[in-house]
Amino acid sequence: MTASDSDGRLGEEFFTPATSSFTEFLAAHRPELLPTRPPFPDGVRARDGRFPHGTTVLALAYRDGVMIAGDRRATMGNLIAQRDLEKVHPADDHTAVAFAGSVGLALDMVKLYQVELKHFEKIEGIPMTLNAKARRLAGMIRQNLDQAMQGLAVVPLLTGYDVSAPEGERGRIFSFDVVGGLYEKEDFHAEGSGSPYARGALKKLFRKGMDRREAALTALHALYDAADDDSATGGPDINRRIFPIVSVITGDGFERLSEPETEELTREMVEQRRSRPDGPNTTP
Numbered sequence: 001m002t003a004s005d006s007d008g009r010l011g012e013e014f015f016t017p018a019t020s021s022f023t024e025f026l027a028a029h030r031p032e033l034l035p036t037r038p039p040f041p042d043g044v045r046a047r048d049g050r051f052p053h054g055t056t057v058l059a060l061a062y063r064d065g066v067m068i069a070g071d072r073r074a075t076m077g078n079l080i081a082q083r084d085l086e087k088v089h090p091a092d093d094h095t096a097v098a099f100a101g102s103v104g105l106a107l108d109m110v111k112l113y114q115v116e117l118k119h120f121e122k123i124e125g126i127p128m129t130l131n132a133k134a135r136r137l138a139g140m141i142r143q144n145l146d147q148a149m150q151g152l153a154v155v156p157l158l159t160g161y162d163v164s165a166p167e168g169e170r171g172r173i174f175s176f177d178v179v180g181g182l183y184e185k186e187d188f189h190a191e192g193s194g195s196p197y198a199r200g201a202l203k204k205l206f207r208k209g210m211d212r213r214e215a216a217l218t219a220l221h222a223l224y225d226a227a228d229d230d231s232a233t234g235g236p237d238i239n240r241r242i243f244p245i246v247s248v249i250t251g252d253g254f255e256r257l258s259e260p261e262t263e264e265l266t267r268e269m270v271e272q273r274r275s276r277p278d279g280p281n282t283t284p
Contacts, residue, residue, distance in 0.1 A: 020123040021116065021136070052081040054106060056194035056226045056233040057088065057098035059159045059173045060206060061187055062215035065250035066159045066171030069219040070098050071194070071227060072242055073234025083234060088245045090254040092117045094161045095133055096247055100192030101154040109144070109154055113137055130160040134174040134182055142180030153178045157191045161249045171249070194226030194233035201225040201279060213265070216246050216257065220269045221279050236266045 057070035070087035073080060081103075088098040089110050097113060099106040116136060121127045128136065137158055144154060158174040165172065173185040188206050190198035201222035210218065220236075223244050227235035236243050243266045247256040257265075272280065 020120045052076050052085075052103040053232070054085055054087050054100050054103050054192070055230065056190060056192040056198055056223060057100055057157050058190035058195070058198050058202065058219060058222055059098070059157055059185075059188065060202060060215055060219060061171040061173065061208075062210045062212065062248075064171075064212060065161045065248055066173060067212075067215045067219055067246065067248050068096050068098050068157065068159045069216075069223060069244055069246040071223050071234045071244055072237075073232065074103050075232045080234075083237065083240065084242050086245060088247050088256075089114075090247075091133070091158075092121075092127065093253040094163070094249055095130065096159050096249055096254055097137070098157045098159075098191075099154055100157075100195075105144070106154045106156070109140060109156070113140060116140075129164070130162045130172060133160065134158055134184075137174075138176055138180045138182040141176050141178070145179055155191050157189065159249060161251060161253075163251070170251070190222065190226070192226075192233070194223075194230035197229045198222040198226040205280065212248060215248075216262075216265050217269055219246055220244060220266055224269060224273065225279060236270060238267070238270070 052074040053076065054074050055071060057068070059066060059068040061067075068088055072082075072084050072086075074082040074085040085103065087100070088096060091097045091110075091114055095117070097110055099110065113136075117128060117133065137156060141154065141156070155178060156176055158176075160172055160174075162170050162172050173189050175183045175185055175189050175191060177183075187208070188199070188202040190202065199222075201224075202218065205218045205221060223233070224235055227233040234242075241263065243259070243262045245256065246262055246265075247254060249255075
């Protein structure tokens with residue numbers, strides 16, 4: 001009996017003790033459902049500019065936890081494929097993931113990761129530790145290596161609130177490379193084509209102990225700088241009222257800043273740029 005039996009009953013694989021990893025369960029019983037399955041024959045690469053590509057995302061620690069943000073643009077070669085893409089997603093109550101890279105593949109990977117964390121908690125009765133969540137995502141990226149080598153890479157950025165860490169150090173940031181390398185970053189980080197400019201702005205503006213408003217303005221300035229120098233990164237679109245996505249993770253869990261709050265902060269940041277087009281000076 002299999003899960004596809006016409007009588008609608010679950011197959012025996014659903015009642016057999018197995019791993020707490022949903023990804024491994026799919027690999028064993030329905031590998032065709034995995035987003036990491038090879039899309040092309042060996043030796044065939046994705047043609048540049050034929051698939052939507054997401055760009056700049058960033059994260060920074062602040063007084064109450066960690067903030068994660070991203071621009072909204074997806075490009076396809078020299079075309080703007082989407083202006084309002086959502087690149088920042090909650091993974092669970094105290095973890096969030098953002099992505100740069102191939103959009104369709106990244107969205108599928110995020111959905112699978114969300115199920116992976118829920119599945120583990122249901123099977124084991126406890127949530128994963130933040131370190132384990134980071135390692136599990138690294139393993140999923142490693143499984144995507146064939147696609148990355150064929151031109152469909154995904155580079156996620158993971159943030160979480162670690163209740164087991166010392167006070168003031170609970171907002172944590174993890175980055176990855178296309179082969180699944182895992183790196184914890186201190187204070188801030190950015191990924192995507194605009195990341196060198198975003199990291200430059202964060203290096204200039206970041207300071208420890210910022211409150212939520214200060215951190216949000218810092219993130220918005222960094223995304224603005226990325227858009228100023230990287231054509232694949234979208235700046236705030238005042239006319240269409242499309243603004244970056246900014247979310248926080250604290251002891252209370254994941255929260256996406258409301259659109260009115262993000263709009264207010266974005267308009268304040270843009271107004272500051274009228275008098276200082278290159279952005280604010282380094283905070284003393």
